[in-house]
Amino acid sequence: MDLLKERLRKNGMRLTPQRMAVLEYIYESKTHPTAQDIYQQIKDKFDTLSLSTVYNNLNALIKLGYAMELTYGDAATRYDYKEDDEVHYHAICLQCGNVIDFEYSALEDMCQKLEKTYGFDPVSPRLEVFGYCKECKGVMNNEI
Numbered sequence: 250m251d252l253l254k255e256r257l258r259k260n261g262m263r264l265t266p267q268r269m270a271v272l273e274y275i276y277e278s279k280t281h282p283t284a285q286d287i288y289q290q291i292k293d294k295f296d297t298l299s300l301s302t303v304y305n306n307l308n309a310l311i312k313l314g315y316a317m318e319l320t321y322g323d324a325a326t327r328y329d330y331k332e333d334d335e336v337h338y339h340a341i342c343l344q345c346g347n348v349i350d351f352e353y354s355a356l357e358d359m360c361q362k363l364e365k366t367y368g369f370d371p372v373s374p375r376l377e378v379f380g381y382c383k384e385c386k387g388v389m390n391n392e393i
Contacts, residue, residue, distance in 0.1 A: 250273070250276065253272070253276070253315070254269075256315075257272075257313070257315070260313050262309065262313065266294075266295065267291075267295055267298055267302055267303075267306060268306045268309070268310075270291045270294060270295070271287055271291070271303055271306040271307060271310070272306075272310060272315070272316075272330075274287050274290055274291055275287065275307075275310075275316055275328050275329065275330045276330045278330075279350075280347075280348075281319060281327040281328065281329050281339075281348040282327060282328060283325040283326060283327055283328070284300060284303045284304050284307060284326070284328070285300065285325070287303050287307075287328070288300045288303045291303075307328055314331060315330065315331055316328050316329065316330060316331055317329050317331045319339065319348060321341050321346070321348075321377070321379075325346070327346075327348060329348075329350075336352070336357060336374070337350045337351060337352055338350070338351055338352070338353050338356070338375070338376035338377065338378070339351075339376070339377050339378070340377075340378045340379075340380065340382075341377060341378070341379050341380075342380065342381055342382040342385055343379055343380065343381060344381055344382070344385035344388075344389070345382065345384070345385050347382050347384075347385075349382065353376060356374055356376055357374075360374050
């Protein structure tokens with residue numbers, strides 16, 4: 250987290266307590282929270298925190314490349330912390346909206362091949378798989 254703070258300072262970003270709380274929450278969260286989730290979890294720490302402040306901080310982090318916005322159809326927009334060198338993809342449950350991180354080296358290999366063969370530089374490869382998580386499948390199977 251200290252390295253991340255230093256990078257933010259170098260990019261001219263003020264490290265306000267609210268901004269750091271938003272960043273720390275998405276950094277530590279494995280649940281791909283919505284802005285509302287983040288707000289609910291950190292609001293008691295700040296007298297003046299608003300949902301708008303959370304959105305503004307998320308947008309600032311996205312612009313600098315330290316967070317990404319995940320929008321899937323009608324479900325609420327979720328946010329994910331983004332490392333410079335870390336690549337992962339998402340499996341999204343159509344029932345509950347849960348987002349699961351996974352790695353897929355074949356896509357990374359394909360990106361390397363695109364660059365080597367065609368001179369194409371893939372900047373932001375994205376893979377999303379929609380289906381049903383284990384919990385929702387269990388509920389659906391019990392309803393049959």
